[in-house]
Amino acid sequence: MREISLDRLRTLVAIADHGSFAEAARVLNLAPPTVSLHIADLEERVGGLLLSRTRGRVQPSAIGETLIERARRLLADAEQALEDVERQVQGLAGRVRLGASTGVIAQLIPQALETLSQEHAGIDVQVAVLTSQQTLQKLADGSLDIGVIALPQSPVKGLKIKPWRRDPVMAFLPARWACPDIISPAWLAAQPLILNDNSTRLSRQVGEWFATEGPQPTPRIQLNYNDAIKSLVAAGYGATVLPHEASTPAPESRIVMRPLQPSLWRELGIAHRAGEVERSTRHVLEVLWELEAL
Template structure:
């Protein structure tokens, strides 16, 4: 037996709801012979009569009533599927996998982006992964990520496009009980235990370049790649960390056991949005990039 035809099924449901072939034809914008053909073809495929033609009203047979009941569900599912495809194509729904170089991006920078996306596109699901910039670029090329927030500079990578996004001033996170100067210099920091990102990360390179320009090459007491954990270690008194200032320089998220000091000379981390350069981006990813750029 061939598969059911959804158009014919829709015709049968309309007849059951409206009571006549002519009313169903008018509602579906079909010719009445077409409506009759739909019913006869359904009956032929199923080998069972589906309607009883009365003097004033057409009613489903017991077999027809079963098909009408199931048909309503099938038609709802079909309509939902069509709507989901349309919304996906228009960028109103979908999953977007985003790589983030550090947890500070998710904790400090992305919440307003998440809120705006939820307000405008509630069916777009943003899924973050905590990956270093190099791994995020690899994820884009491998197709396991749709876009990423990465630290600059990055070597030019064929197939990956970059849009500058945010600038974050770097500050020193220092235990609150320490006696500290008004500004943290490379010389002062080099004399204290340091909590630094792991070698190979862009944050580690940025920090070591800053020390190097002042003639210092300090060793870290603790190496860690998660900003929130590093702040916790600072609060516990294990050392000082150079990290992006939360919320564009405010100290609201530093914690009561942590003080933040501006750096002298200043140090800034530059972030960019990375995405695949070749091929059309799906609509949901485009909407996320557009929203991110609003918060640049």
């Protein structure tokens, strides 16, 4: 089935608006025979008369009125679609899909989104809670645009991975406990613990840290929601080890933080597809890089 061209619909609307073929040709910058050809094509396609001459003026027929009404909506939608795409190409609007862990989303991403809303309010960032491996996989298959991942990572073909920030991992302990000023693996292993599960790189790092002075302890509970972990620590259920970003507030009064000995760091990187990056994605990347040193 032959489709109806938007150019022919635009010609029909112009004739209806200006009441003549000649004026429509002038407004659309078309030759008069081209205007006549457009209408003949449309009438052949719909199988009926679209226009008629009444007292020297071209008027739509009943069929023509129906098509013109729909044509105006189609042309307006097409124009809006082009404007939306142009805004996205210019970086004024668009959708950016970002993947990160719960801890990063809770502590770092809100700062980036606040800045982005002030500088580029038309950009919509869709955030997904993912592990680093899930993030890399979705970046590779094109279903994500940016990923915040734990480092180090093996190179992934087609992806660009750069170090972003390095934050200390601290002990978070119930304030009512009698705690040393510096926390060693041996001391902490003897306490009830709430830790990330072994699907995370932080869990593996913490396991290696405990292994410097003994075997890996068995935690009372494992989960990957850092705010929930801190709530349990505040309730006195156990201690944990989590990253602490300098830009985030200190924990509530029922929790104390202590440095680890040996020290431990959580390193993060930013990943995106190699090659040309859309402007909206570049704007989000720029905002994230502003948090590099915070």
